[in-house]
Amino acid sequence: MEKVLKIVKVIAITIIMLLIIAIGFFGVYAKYNGVWNNILPEYNLGMELAGYRELHFELDSSEETKDIFVDENGNYKGDVATGKEEGDTSTEEIATEKNYKIENRTIAANDSDKINIENFEKTQKIIQKRLEKYDSYEYNLRQDSVTGKIILEILDDEDVDLNASIVTTIGKLSLVDTETGVILLDDSNLYKASPFSNTSENGEYQVYLGLEFDQTGKQILKEITEKYTKVTDKDGNDISKNIDVRLDNQTIISTHFQDTISSGTIHVPIGASTTDYSEYLELLNNVKEVSDIINEENMPLQYKVTEQAKIQSIITENVRNNIIIVCAILILVISLYIIIRYKLEGLRQAILNIGYLASLTILFRYTNVAITFNSLIALVGVVVVNYIFAIRFLNELKKVNNRKIALKTTLKGLYLAIVPVVIIAVIFTFMSALVINSVGMTLFWGLLLQLLFSLITLI
Amino acid sequence: MKLSGSKKILLLGIILLIIAGIVVVALKGVKVSLILQQHEEINIYIGKPTNLKDMKDICKEVFGNKQVIVNDLDVFKDAYSISVESVTNEEKDELINKVNEKYGVEITLEDISEKTISNIRVRDIIRPYIKPVLISAILIAVYMIIRFRKENALKLLGKIAGIILLTEAVIFSVIAVLRIPLSAIMINIMAVIAVVELCTYIYKLESKTVIKAEKYK
Numbered sequence: 001m002e003k004v005l006k007i008v009k010v011i012a013i014t015i016i017m018l019l020i021i022a023i024g025f026f027g028v029y030a031k032y033n034g035v036w037n038n039i040l041p042e043y044n045l046g047m048e049l050a051g052y053r054e055l056h057f058e059l060d061s062s063e064e065t066k067d068i069f070v071d072e073n074g075n076y077k078g079d080v081a082t083g084k085e086e087g088d089t090s091t092e093e094i095a096t097e098k099n100y101k102i103e104n105r106t107i108a109a110n111d112s113d114k115i116n117i118e119n120f121e122k123t124q125k126i127i128q129k130r131l132e133k134y135d136s137y138e139y140n141l142r143q144d145s146v147t148g149k150i151i152l153e154i155l156d157d158e159d160v161d162l163n164a165s166i167v168t169t170i171g172k173l174s175l176v177d178t179e180t181g182v183i184l185l186d187d188s189n190l191y192k193a194s195p196f197s198n199t200s201e202n203g204e205y206q207v208y209l210g211l212e213f214d215q216t217g218k219q220i221l222k223e224i225t226e227k228y229t230k231v232t233d234k235d236g237n238d239i240s241k242n243i244d245v246r247l248d249n250q251t252i253i254s255t256h257f258q259d260t261i262s263s264g265t266i267h268v269p270i271g272a273s274t275t276d277y278s279e280y281l282e283l284l285n286n287v288k289e290v291s292d293i294i295n296e297e298n299m300p301l302q303y304k305v306t307e308q309a310k311i312q313s314i315i316t317e318n319v320r321n322n323i324i325i326v327c328a329i330l331i332l333v334i335s336l337y338i339i340i341r342y343k344l345e346g347l348r349q350a351i352l353n354i355g356y357l358a359s360l361t362i363l364f365r366y367t368n369v370a371i372t373f374n375s376l377i378a379l380v381g382v383v384v385v386n387y388i389f390a391i392r393f394l395n396e397l398k399k400v401n402n403r404k405i406a407l408k409t410t411l412k413g414l415y416l417a418i419v420p421v422v423i424i425a426v427i428f429t430f431m432s433a434l435v436i437n438s439v440g441m442t443l444f445w446g447l448l449l450q451l452l453f454s455l456i457t458l459i
Numbered sequence: 460m461k462l463s464g465s466k467k468i469l470l471l472g473i474i475l476l477i478i479a480g481i482v483v484v485a486l487k488g489v490k491v492s493l494i495l496q497q498h499e500e501i502n503i504y505i506g507k508p509t510n511l512k513d514m515k516d517i518c519k520e521v522f523g524n525k526q527v528i529v530n531d532l533d534v535f536k537d538a539y540s541i542s543v544e545s546v547t548n549e550e551k552d553e554l555i556n557k558v559n560e561k562y563g564v565e566i567t568l569e570d571i572s573e574k575t576i577s578n579i580r581v582r583d584i585i586r587p588y589i590k591p592v593l594i595s596a597i598l599i600a601v602y603m604i605i606r607f608r609k610e611n612a613l614k615l616l617g618k619i620a621g622i623i624l625l626t627e628a629v630i631f632s633v634i635a636v637l638r639i640p641l642s643a644i645m646i647n648i649m650a651v652i653a654v655v656e657l658c659t660y661i662y663k664l665e666s667k668t669v670i671k672a673e674k675y676k
Contacts, residue, residue, distance in 0.1 A: 312532070
């Protein structure tokens with residue numbers, strides 16, 4: 001009876017393995033709108049395998065002649081607002097109040113004395129810092145040390161425009177008088193920018209950009225909030241003076257203040273409130289990215305996008321199919337060797353090994369493990385470890401003729417030897433770079449699944 | 460430690476190879492793969508569906524022994540990005556002529572765009588690896604000191620570090636002397652070899668420990 005039960009168990013496991021192999025390597029197809037589609041999630045491919053977008057940036061050489069506010073030292077203090085001229089009452093008032101002059105100057109996007117190799121290096125470092133704030137970042141950054149031209153190679157996804165803005169955004173935050181254009185407060189007095197959110201009673205999410213200023217900024221902010229407050233005339237018309245919160249020359253919001261703020265912190269609402277959680281998360285993420293840009297040093301140079309192209313991977317479908325065929329032949333040869341040498345036990349182990357590889361492919365789809373050249377090398381590593389386990393287990397089983405003892409001995413010998421690999425798997429998984437964490441996750445899931453599959457050998 | 464004659468010769472050979480590698484790197488630097496070094500990129504738009512293999516054959520004829528990589532531009536298989544070490548005007552003309560001949564089109568110099576693509580600094584490729592490799596190395600060393608506390612830990616660590624460094628130095632010297640282009644995959648393969656050596660060494664130590672334990676039984 002026990003023998004029959006064991007045979008049934010073995011047959012059941014073999015059938016399950018064959019099913020997993022079929023699903024893992026061929027997928028599960030369902031008809032949708034008359035078309036058969038694989039319902040398994042797609043692999044998450046890295047740049048080398050998915051192709052990438054190549055963005056070219058050059059130094060912005062544009063110039064603009066305009067009226068600007070300058071302080072007593074000749075420092076720039078804001079553009080005179082469009083439609084305003086020297087002589088305009090509000091412009092004159094604020095210039096007098098701040099002890100500024102109005103001058104007509106030609107302002108270049110990049111001063112010629114700033115175009116040097118030190119600033120090229122600085123720019124590159126800032127861009128790298130910004131890109132590396134992302135989880136699972138992957139990019140190649142090239143810079144011409146003579147012309148300063150930059151080429152950014154990144155994954156071609158919905159974040160391409162955002163990534164482009166990482167290079168083109170200087171990161172200068174300013175609070176500007178909407179009417180006159182004078183800069184009231186800027187990021188030289190900013191302590192920290194951070195994302196905030198709250199949820200209203202009716203379940204609406206609102207995202208804010210939190211700006212915390214230093215002691216000097218706190219005092220200036222208090223004065224601003226006292227002056228730029230809600231005012232209505234005798235007919236009830238809103239005649240409030242507004243300020244613009246700007247990032248570079250883009251206005252994030254134009255607003256006035258309800259109350260005087262003496263804490264030195266303002267929360268700038270970003271976008272409309274929403275009940276859609278995924279929309280809220282996306283906005284929160286965007287605001288976090290903007291905060292990171294503001295908190296970092298400003299870019300010393302202004303760049304503009306000049307060109308972009310989508311470059312496909314060198315691993316074409318043809319190359320991929322050839323690699324799959326070679327791997328399949330290799331696995332077949334090794335499986336045949338195991339079957340010939342170890343007979344029925346060998347056949348069982350060979351099916352388990354192939355099932356292990358198929359399970360890994362399914363697991364990678366569902367756990368979103370990134371497939372990069374590095375992770376493919378790690379994948380080969382865990383498959384090799386699995387085969388080493390199989391052969392050692394079969395040898396041990398031949399010696400001791402007891403599955404439990406054979407398994408215990410094999411696992412102990414193998415896993416004590418690969419402790420460094422386990423350590424690498426854990427450490428690498430927590431790194432932000434995709435080329436690193438893809439290795440960690442491949443090793444982690446590969447070794448975990450290998451342990452699980454090794455327990456199946458007990459049955 | 461006394462070495463036999465053949466081992467002495469092997470060690471001498473290794474030392475000479477490493478010295479040769481150092482000299483080559485000092486004089487000529489490390490040769491990196493085309494994608495990592497500064498190169499020219501030609502984007503060519505043919506306007507009708509074509510074959511990547513045919514394009515690669517054309518490029519081989521035009522550019523001869525120069526390193527060339529051909530990629531599809533977009534998914535329509537009618538445009539290519541050709542990365543090559545350098546390109547002369549004659550080569551550009553020859554490329555256009557061969558493409559026109561092959562596909563029956565009439566593209567001109569104005570239909571192709573050429574750009575200089577700057578290099579990627581090797582230190583930028585290696586930088587993401589520094590922190591995780593250092594942390595892993597420290598944790599592995601701590602593990603080995605604890606696991607093999609009955610052995611001379613410093614001697615153990617010194618020996619394995621020496622073996623790994625020597626192997627990596629030999630591989631790197633071979634790459635430098637033979638002017639094999641260094642790429643990210645090469646660096647990864649060198650890392651895998653180091654990990655395999657480490658695991659093999661630990662396996663041998665574990666086996667020794669088991670044998671010792673059985674002796675005492």
